[in-house]
Amino acid sequence: MIYVYWYLGIGVAVLAVVYGAHQLTKEKESESLRELLEAVNPDRKKLSFRILNNLVAPVLAAILVVAVWPVAVYMKVKEMLKKKDGAGVEEEREFAVERQHLLERLTVQEVEKREVVTDPLKAAPELPFGHLNGAWKQFLNGKPDGGELWSFSARWQTTWGRKELRSGYVMVQNGAPGAHFLTVWKDLPEEADAGERAKRARAGDVAGWLRRQAD
Amino acid sequence: MTAQIAERLNYQGEDVAMCTNPLSDYFAMGGINPRFESNCTALWRGYVGSWEIVDDRLYLIGLSGTLENGTDASLATIFPEFPERVFAHWYSGTIRLPQGKQLDYIHMGYGSTFERDLFLDIERGVIVATRVQHNGVAESEGAPEGYEVGAMTVFPRADKGGGGAA
Numbered sequence: 383m384i385y386v387y388w389y390l391g392i393g394v395a396v397l398a399v400v401y402g403a404h405q406l407t408k409e410k411e412s413e414s415l416r417e418l419l420e421a422v423n424p425d426r427k428k429l430s431f432r433i434l435n436n437l438v439a440p441v442l443a444a445i446l447v448v449a450v451w452p453v454a455v456y457m458k459v460k461e462m463l464k465k466k467d468g469a470g471v472e473e474e475r476e477f478a479v480e481r482q483h484l485l486e487r488l489t490v491q492e493v494e495k496r497e498v499v500t501d502p503l504k505a506a507p508e509l510p511f512g513h514l515n516g517a518w519k520q521f522l523n524g525k526p527d528g529g530e531l532w533s534f535s536a537r538w539q540t541t542w543g544r545k546e547l548r549s550g551y552v553m554v555q556n557g558a559p560g561a562h563f564l565t566v567w568k569d570l571p572e573e574a575d576a577g578e579r580a581k582r583a584r585a586g587d588v589a590g591w592l593r594r595q596a597d
Numbered sequence: 598m599t600a601q602i603a604e605r606l607n608y609q610g611e612d613v614a615m616c617t618n619p620l621s622d623y624f625a626m627g628g629i630n631p632r633f634e635s636n637c638t639a640l641w642r643g644y645v646g647s648w649e650i651v652d653d654r655l656y657l658i659g660l661s662g663t664l665e666n667g668t669d670a671s672l673a674t675i676f677p678e679f680p681e682r683v684f685a686h687w688y689s690g691t692i693r694l695p696q697g698k699q700l701d702y703i704h705m706g707y708g709s710t711f712e713r714d715l716f717l718d719i720e721r722g723v724i725v726a727t728r729v730q731h732n733g734v735a736e737s738e739g740a741p742e743g744y745e746v747g748a749m750t751v752f753p754r755a756d757k758g759g760g761g762a763a
Contacts (some may be wrong), residue, residue: 506686512686520627563626565719567690
């Protein structure tokens with residue numbers, strides 16, 4: 383029986399350490415994060431959710447820690463090692479043109495001829511890429527010696543699973559695509575149910591929304 | 598996060614809310630991108646554009662906002678040689694125009710849902726297709742009609758970190 387008391391005593395000590403460490407290291411939930419979470423899950427505002435989240439769950443967790451504290455110690459150590467490695471943070475993948483995206487090798491003159499913008503209301507400069515002519519020139523300034531100009535079209539999936547189509551032109555040197563200039567950048571619809579798709583695109587696709595705000 | 602103020606679109610003679618930001622793509626593609634000041638949580642992008650469809654082509658015809666240096670922004674701020682009208686040839690994608698009564702209010706981005714969505718599919722600034730999606734019928738007679746933002750926090754000038762409840 384003495385072993386059981388020792389086991390539970392260590393469990394209580396572990397609980398105290400884990401609780402203290404949690405209180406010292408936890409980050410305060412910001413107002414904007416709280417709003418975001420409540421927007422995604424309106425149930426968070428309900429009293430029942432708060433009782434479950436703020437009372438029932440912590441009490442159950444405390445009982446579990448005391449009962450199976452070796453597991454809690456293992457989990458905590460694993461979490462600390464993961465943080466140390468920086469593996470916990472998943473960053474957005476950065477788009478880059480790959481060889482399989484290349485379509486056609488072109489000269490600057492060919493590209494500029496096909497990309498002249500015309501508008502009947504004269505609301506765009508009649509130049510290659512219209513209002514983006516300056517950006518195009520800047521892109522050409524970075525053309526490496528011996529570099530080739532290729533058109534490309536790429537289907538790209540972001541870290542959060544949003545599918546996009548990106549097309550344009552890319553500098554290729556020694557067979558390796560480098561800097562690119564976009565002419566089309568749009569979201570591709572999912573194959574799933576259209577209604578659900580639209581709802582998700584509007585409400586749940588935080589990453590997509592952030593991209594649209596990122597100006 | 599707060600529901601965002603929509604862009605405005607003159608479509609078939611009506612001024613409607615447009616829940617898409619085509620200027621974002623212009624900036625992302627390398628266009629002139631002045632630093633806008635965000636003066637409230639409902640307008641993180643810092644400006645509101647006015648758009649128009651003429652002969653199936655998308656035009657930007659106005660812009661209001663404030664730059665970080667305190668000066669007012671206009672169309673000429675981004676397009677100095679086209680201060681009245683700009684053809685949005687850079688934009689390819691789908692423009693969403695919510696219609697009818699509100700079904701669900703989502704206090705984030707353009708997340709609120711409405712009885713219908715009119716989608717305009719655009720390729721390089723030109724409408725190539727339009728479609729209407731029916732999302733349901735509002736249960737309440739008193740459900741608000743049209744897109745609106747429920748609440749926001751307005752930042753005092755030179756103090757964007759604080760603010761009251763949104």
